[in-house]
Amino acid sequence: MTWLSPSHLLRQRSPPFRAATSPRLRDLIALVLMHQDRRRQLLQIHTQFIAHQVFDRNPAPWRAFLKAYSHGPFPLEALHLFRHARQHLADDTFAFAFVLKACAGLGWPQAGAQLHALMVQKGFEFHAYVHTALVNVYVVSGCLVEAWKAFDEMPVKNIVSWNVMITGFAGWGEVEYARLLFDQMPCRNVVSWTGLIDGYTRACLHVEAVALFRHMMAGGISPSEITVLAVVPAISNFGGILMGEMLHGYCEKKGIVSDARVGNSLIDLYAKIGSVQNSLKVFDKMLDRRNLVSWTSIISAFAMHGLSVEALELFAEMRRAGIRPNRITFLSVINACSHGGLVERGLAFFKSMVYEYNIDPEIKHFGCIIDMLGRAGRLCEAEQIIEGLPMEVNVIVWRILLGCCSKYGEVEMGKRAIKMISDLERESGGDFAVLSNVLNELGRFIDAEQARKLLDERKIVKVPGIALVGDIQ
DNA sequence: CTAGGGTTAG
Structure with a gap:
């Protein structure tokens, strides 16, 4: 089985593997497939075959492969490639820059440190580009002390x-x-x-x-x-809206509205500062540059402002345009239904998301569903959904339910929600701002004396929280 | 050759 090792294959300089019909190659591929080691390994070995057959000793093509892999979605391949082609690449500063880029993509500071050692050995430790790439590995992996040290010792930045x-x-x-x-x-x-x-x-x-x-x-x-x-x-x-329009104007002047990401973020910006008309204007102008995010952003903009029917029309138009919705699109669509009281349609969309589009529902989707049922006064169903959630319940869903309880004067359920919220906040060492919000809500349900009692209980609970902050500092 | 990135329930 040692011949399965790519490094072994590379050492066998001659004779080169002739064609894809070579029994050895066939066996190898069959083995790889049999072991279900997926695309990654196959790709890696395949690349090495081609590279070995075609390039052999010349480092330039190795470098090109390394570059492609380190920037692409499979940075691990870059590491493999580097390891197996080290004899070609060991003195190549470009190769180091690429392979460090791959480490950054993987967030592997240990690999970066190993390469650092190799850099020292090779004598180009302080090569500005390579060392910068090393600092980047540490920084993106969150090793900020290491990053600072490495940066600090750079003679030329x-x-x-x-x-x-x-x-x-x-x-x-x-x-x-x-x-x-x-x-x-x-x-x-x-x-x-x-x-x-x-x-x-x-x-x-x-x-x-x-x-x-x-x-x-x-x-x-x-x-x-x-x-x-x-x-x-x-x-x-x-x-405010003025600043938003100024930014928009600037983007048009500079011609960067043509960037889909800029257009999409402007749609979102206008929605959040209260001008759906402007959101729509940006969206309309985007025409052929619209992508899934653009559609999702405009649907969510309409949903935010309670323009549910319009949001659903846009969703239908999006599907007619042949764009496949994702989990966030569905979140916006269900949110639109929730804001417009379209409960049955919202539930139908949820079902379609799960069964037709095979998207696993997340806590946020359930949050929308709970909001939708709660707003419509179907509080028992909402609470049942929370209790049956197939994932960990967070404070937000309970807070959604609480909001609906206070709207419909559901005191008992509201108390249960408050209990859950304060328990969850306690676990996460919640802060006073959140606490006072809860107490605010509480005031709607129970009399002042009970509220004070609960506040006292909370004060007792808060003591360890305060002590903990002291410990950290 | 090394640096920045869009939509997400209240």
């Missing part, structure tokens, strides 16, 4: 090295470090700004994100598509 650190740290929520790096770097480009803006948006520091965006524009740096994508959530949370 380029702008990409800094940007790797900024986007990485911002992406892991370390906005302050990202800011520090941003302020320290000798010169910044649009990626540096975008990375930081994205960090602020993710950290819900929307005002800062928008301020930074304006600062960037004022500094004469032109936002890219990605910058727009990064700043949109901030504007939809904090900016």
Whole structure:
């Protein structure tokens, strides 16, 4: 069985495997298929056969394969390829950059560290591109201390090295470090700004994100598509319709509305800041650039604003256009039904999702269904669904039910929901804002004295929570 | 050769 090992195959330089009819090759493929080791392994071995037959010692084609694999959906193949073709690639800095890219794609810091050792051995440890790629491996894997160390010891840093650190740290929520790096770097480009803006948006520091965006524009740096994508959530949370229209206008001027992702995020932005008309305008203009996300975004925009019939019409149109809905499309569709009181249709869509489209329902889908039943006053059915959920129940579904209970004055069920919510919050060490919301809801059901009693109980419960925060710091 | 990415129940 040792001949199954690809490295063994590579060592056999001659004679080369002649054709696909070679019994050895046939056996090998049969074996691979028999072992059900799927496409991945077959692909890997197949590639090596071709590469071996055609290229043999020449490193360039190996490098091309490595590049293709490291950027594609199968980064593991890049690692395999590298390991088996090391004799061709060991001194190639390009190959190291690619294979490190693959490690980043896999989020494998250990593999990165091994390559680091190899880099030291080969004497190009401080090659700027390769070392940047190494820093990136650490940063995307969340090994921020390692990343910082590796970055710190780089004798020559380029702008990409800094940007790797900024986007990485911002992406892991370390906005302050990202800011520090941003302020320290000798010169910044649009990626540096975008990375930081994205960090602020993710950290819900929307005002800062928008301020930074304006600062960037004022500094004469032109936002890219990605910058727009990064700043949109901030504007939809904090900016008004005017700011949204300004951004939209800017995108048109710069010609980046033609990017489907930008168009889609504008649809969503307008929906969230209260202008479905503008959402529709953007959607209409997209014409042939519409994709599944565009359709889903516009359906969800209509659903958000209670335009259920229109949302369902769009869904029908989407299907006529031959686009297959996904789990998020169905979420929006069921949400539309929920907001419009179209209970039976919503249930039918849910069924169709599961049985016709073979999409496994998630907690969010059930959340919509529960909301739909609850809004229509079918509270018992809603509660039964929660109790029979095939997955872990979260606070949100109970909160949905609670909202419906308070709407219909269902005191007993409401109390049960509150109990579940406070239990779940306690488990996750919930915060005071959430707690006070629950108590607010509670006030609708029980008298002041009972509420106070519950509050006292909660205070007792909160003590360990406070102590825990102390421990962390 | 190394950096940024859209829609998701209340």
